[in-house]
Amino acid sequence: MEYWRTKRLEPRIIMLIRKGTIAFPDLIEASEAARSRLEKLESKSNLENRVAALEIGLGRFIRGIEVATSIIGTRVLVEESRQEAGVYDDEVKLAHRKLGGGATERVGQLEELLSGNMLLLQALLVVLAKKGMVTLEKVDEMLAAPNPPRFENGARIVAKAWLDPEFRRKLLSDAKTTLRELGFALNRTPKLVVLEDTRSVRHVIVCTLCSCYPYELLGNPPWWYKQDRYKQEIVASPRKMLEEMFRLGVPPTVEVRVHDSTSDIRYMVLPMRPDRIEGKSEEQLANLVTQESLIGVGDPLEAETEEAKIVQD
């Protein structure tokens, strides 16, 4: 959450203030209107529910920053220097507020941070509306994103590509444009490439330096995607890794291509269509597509036994 505040929301506010588009007093004046726009957090007793509510809240916060960014529309310079990261001098580094205590205390602190961040975000949106850059109705419409990021989006896209050769062709040649036509905004995805598996090629995706992933389309990656073991071994010995970690044997005739990405291009795999899918609907086919198969470390489920096996170690 602190990452989004320090790297995404506050740099934009500071830029607008520096450029004279808005001023701090505007934000203070807007705070009452902003507060009334905040969704009331239901008081949940159970810790698990509070964590779940926090995750949804963080998603709303990130989406809100995206909406504000698309309204502001200009380039925002985010300093990514080593100095800012505190490599040379601890004093000048961007600080993330620390959490402390046990799980209950930390959840409480996160709730407090989130509500503060949301208040600031809403104040910004109210000010932008007041300056005539947008209307609040339009803001609300944008906030209610029709396609929240989750891997099921990818499953639906894969199922559609299995059934519709023309869509598949367009998806493989220009994924971003094709998916925008389908209603995915992809404003934070510079370039999206869909890699098609064939009888002779299997694609696998990794980001060894960080965890680049098509977040905006597929949501968060599985836990192992960010693990050093996966990152290091998949590029050193792909077949061995697929066998050991994912119990996936790749026939010797099939070439394994591991793609190590940067933040500029996000990759998704279009896995091979399972056999015997005649007569299945797009929705039924989408249910066969696993999160692992979109990264290339697993196959879609077999058509007959949909509950059969989920590749998970």
Next chain:
Amino acid sequence: MGRFAITQRVRVKFENAGPNRRVPDYVKGKLGVIVSVHGTVPNYSHDHAEDWGPLYSVQFEPEATASHPREKIIVDIHEPWLSDAPPMGRRKSIQIH
């Protein structure tokens, strides 16, 4: 677009090069082949304010010495990190140290 074309052989620089400060260590100094040319990808609003230069997908052999012949590693690398490499001669190995 950029200096390099598909099928061209390139070598990844050892020293830090260009505005993108990071390239995976395991390909530094290695020879690879350009397999895709992407041009300059604008990424202002999300990750970096500067242009990182034209982007290429470059194909390498995996690290492990006992790797399977049908295994390829494809890394996206920006142009400032790449230099010309001689075309493939008689020697098959593209790994040098």
